[in-house]
Amino acid sequence: xxxxxxxPAYNYRAMPRPEKALIAEIRRLAKSNKPxxxxxxxxxxxxxxxxxxxxxxxxxxTDFSLEGIHFHRDWHPPESVGHRCLTRGLSDIAAMxxxxxxxxxxxxxxxxxxxxxxxxxxRGLLALANKYKVTLAGGDTAESPNGILADxxxxxxxxxxxxxxxxxxxxxxxxxxxxxxxxxxxAIHELQARPNKKINPRDYPRHFHPEPRLELGRILGEKxxxxxxxxxxxxxxxxxxxxxxxxxxxxxxxxxxxxRAKVGKPKYEVKLDVALxxxxxxxxxxxxxxxxxxxxxxxxxxxxxxGHIRRGRGILxxxxxxxxxxxxxxxxxxxxx
Amino acid sequence: xxxxxxxPAYNYRAMPRPEKALIAEIRRLAKSNKPxxxxxxxxxxxxxxxxxxxxxxxxxxTDFSLEGIHFHRDWHPPESVGHRCLTRGLSDIAAMxxxxxxxxxxxxxxxxxxxxxxxxxxRGLLALANKYKVTLAGGDTAESPNGILADxxxxxxxxxxxxxxxxxxxxxxxxxxxxxxxxxxxAIHELQARPNKKINPRDYPRHFHPEPRLELGRILGEKxxxxxxxxxxxxxxxxxxxxxxxxxxxxxxxxxxxxRAKVGKPKYEVKLDVALxxxxxxxxxxxxxxxxxxxxxxxxxxxxxxGHIRRGRGILxxxxxxxxxxxxxxxxxxxxx
Numbered sequence: 001x002x003x004x005x006x007x008p009a010y011n012y013r014a015m016p017r018p019e020k021a022l023i024a025e026i027r028r029l030a031k032s033n034k035p036x037x038x039x040x041x042x043x044x045x046x047x048x049x050x051x052x053x054x055x056x057x058x059x060x061x062t063d064f065s066l067e068g069i070h071f072h073r074d075w076h077p078p079e080s081v082g083h084r085c086l087t088r089g090l091s092d093i094a095a096m097x098x099x100x101x102x103x104x105x106x107x108x109x110x111x112x113x114x115x116x117x118x119x120x121x122x123r124g125l126l127a128l129a130n131k132y133k134v135t136l137a138g139g140d141t142a143e144s145p146n147g148i149l150a151d152x153x154x155x156x157x158x159x160x161x162x163x164x165x166x167x168x169x170x171x172x173x174x175x176x177x178x179x180x181x182x183x184x185x186x187a188i189h190e191l192q193a194r195p196n197k198k199i200n201p202r203d204y205p206r207h208f209h210p211e212p213r214l215e216l217g218r219i220l221g222e223k224x225x226x227x228x229x230x231x232x233x234x235x236x237x238x239x240x241x242x243x244x245x246x247x248x249x250x251x252x253x254x255x256x257x258x259x260r261a262k263v264g265k266p267k268y269e270v271k272l273d274v275a276l277x278x279x280x281x282x283x284x285x286x287x288x289x290x291x292x293x294x295x296x297x298x299x300x301x302x303x304x305x306x307g308h309i310r311r312g313r314g315i316l317x318x319x320x321x322x323x324x325x326x327x328x329x330x331x332x333x334x335x336x337x
Numbered sequence: 338x339x340x341x342x343x344x345p346a347y348n349y350r351a352m353p354r355p356e357k358a359l360i361a362e363i364r365r366l367a368k369s370n371k372p373x374x375x376x377x378x379x380x381x382x383x384x385x386x387x388x389x390x391x392x393x394x395x396x397x398x399t400d401f402s403l404e405g406i407h408f409h410r411d412w413h414p415p416e417s418v419g420h421r422c423l424t425r426g427l428s429d430i431a432a433m434x435x436x437x438x439x440x441x442x443x444x445x446x447x448x449x450x451x452x453x454x455x456x457x458x459x460r461g462l463l464a465l466a467n468k469y470k471v472t473l474a475g476g477d478t479a480e481s482p483n484g485i486l487a488d489x490x491x492x493x494x495x496x497x498x499x500x501x502x503x504x505x506x507x508x509x510x511x512x513x514x515x516x517x518x519x520x521x522x523x524a525i526h527e528l529q530a531r532p533n534k535k536i537n538p539r540d541y542p543r544h545f546h547p548e549p550r551l552e553l554g555r556i557l558g559e560k561x562x563x564x565x566x567x568x569x570x571x572x573x574x575x576x577x578x579x580x581x582x583x584x585x586x587x588x589x590x591x592x593x594x595x596x597r598a599k600v601g602k603p604k605y606e607v608k609l610d611v612a613l614x615x616x617x618x619x620x621x622x623x624x625x626x627x628x629x630x631x632x633x634x635x636x637x638x639x640x641x642x643x644g645h646i647r648r649g650r651g652i653l654x655x656x657x658x659x660x661x662x663x664x665x666x667x668x669x670x671x672x673x674x
Binding site: 045046047048049050051052054057058059060061062063064066067068069070091092093095096098102104106108137138139140141142143144145146147149151153155156158160163165166167229230231246 | 567
């Protein structure tokens with residue numbers, strides 16, 4: 001059942017009473033969301049109907065945001081949880097060079113969750129949806145036996161045959177990353193070290209309000225600059241390994257070239273390890289043939305060359321003395337307490 | 338991240354060890370799933386890429402299956418949980434007159450869940466997916482802090498403009514249902530009355546292995562027989578009310594015309610109330626203009642006329658003496674203990 005947030009078909013009767021109030025609130029908030037011309041409004045039907053334009057492929061991605069795994073209620077403001085929930089999906093669309101169209105939110109909530117938490121969560125999510133003209137087109141709700149569970153699905157589109165896959169990297173291609181790395185993991189390290197100390201979200205923007213690199217990704221696709229692309233959700237060492245595996249190649253990166261995030265107050269630069277393995281930065285990693293001129297920034301986001309693709313297998317990390325060591329994927333394991 | 342079940346891109350590194358074994362098992366099982374020509378195989382990328390044919394609209398539906406809300410581990414065999422999980426989505430596609438294309442499964446599992454449970458769950462889900470040529474094209478996995486959580490997304494298609502909405506019913510239209518009603522709720526009543534007694538799934542097939550009415554729905558759409566349609570997931574009284582609300586009409590149904598399920602061993606006919614309000618039958622309810630000749634069965638499934646649409650608001654239930662009373666939606670509240 002698609003309980004269309006903008007339609008009148010949310011199923012009130014089949015829900016326990018507190019949940020009805022909740023749905024009413026979600027619908028009220030969703031009215032601030034502008035529907036796209038690709039989706040007839042007020043659908044309120046068994047399915048959402050989407051008009052994907054001809055000569056486009058559809059993109060689909062789905063991501064969990066689970067309390068205790070992806071966020072903590074006492075560490076993350078509800079607006080941040082909502083924002084990050086949607087960013088996870090939008091970032092996957094960006095990594096294909098695509099354009100998001102619609103989001104579907106499945107939300108299971110504990111019976112004793114304050115209404116205000118949901119209101120603030122939806123505000124964070126909808127602000128981001130509106131910014132990128134994504135229609136919140138439906139979803140499902142349920143009472144959770146334990147903890148908050150969100151599952152976000154984003155549907156996007158890309159001109160037919162223009163999707164940038166992970167499998168297109170070729171020996172000799174340059175490797176690039178957008179923005180700076182490790183800024184999100186640094187916040188986690190800080191929170192884990194001092195669980196009772198609140199940190200200011202503004203000092204760690206890439207953790208609390210990561211911006212999906214949609215415009216940059218779309219431009220790379222449109223100008224056919226990238227041969228392969230992935231978003232940095234699990235960490236550079238893991239995500240680059242994915243590109244290498246999918247493309248059947250190896251890679252060599254320079255430790256001194258990795259753009260490390262500056263975070264905190266007072267500002268400090270994250271350690272190399274955090275930039276190499278820290279996840280959830282939602283920057284993009286892409287490869288491009290040697291002859292392609294890659295701008296130093298696109299859509300206001302800096303782009304840094306960090307190495308190149310080579311034959312064979314594995315990732316070689318070159319230190320400042322040009323000595324190489326094997327870089328094992330040590331991707332982000334979602335934090336737990 | 339779409340962790341494509343058929344691609345090599347499932348993210349092993351970012352998962353705790355037990356989950357890795359689990360994903361390997363899910364992927365092994367998913368190999369029995371035949372990919373559709375609409376989805377390039379071995380995608381393993383940030384998003385699944387889908388080629389929806391021109392002149393078709395996309396359909397999207399998403400449904401939770403939560404332990405303790407939608408199923409109980411000691412009541413429902415894992416195969417049945419997997420089957421019902423996918424049926425929820427396929428039935429929504431059927432209710433639009435559409436054809437399913439791909440499914441995405443997000444699964445959060447407790448750390449101590451036996452591998453065999455997952456294997457059997459996937460077998461139930463994949464058997465149904467294969468039957469209807471639905472590609473399991475991706476999803477997400479996570480460790481659940483408490484209880485099994487599945488979120489299924491089904492993407493389908495329908496010839497442009499042919500989707501059968503809830504909003505098309507007009508005064509004078511006849512109201513029809515497929516199959517028989519109340520068979521699924523009867524199993525719940527039985528289980529709730531005797532929680533420790535196992536019942537034989539074969540005696541309650543519509544509860545444990547409900548078949549989505551895909552072919553019937555598609556034929557109604559193709560021949561443009563139905564003016565409105567919905568699937569009976571919440572119960573006749575609730576779902577008919579949805580059609581009435583969306584269409585801005587009222588309805589009159591005959592209590593003697595409601596086709597009641599015969600279930601159990603020895604077989605008994607369910608009470609009228611169970612047929613009127615019991616949910617999760619996954620039959621279809623549709624309306625058709627008076628002049629349309631509706632066959633007594635389509636695709637082997639019997640079709641019964643139960644009443645007609647009238648001007649105004651609300652649903653009138655006529656008893657065997659042609660006396661009318663107001664039928665309030667008393668839709669299915671998911672069972673709890």
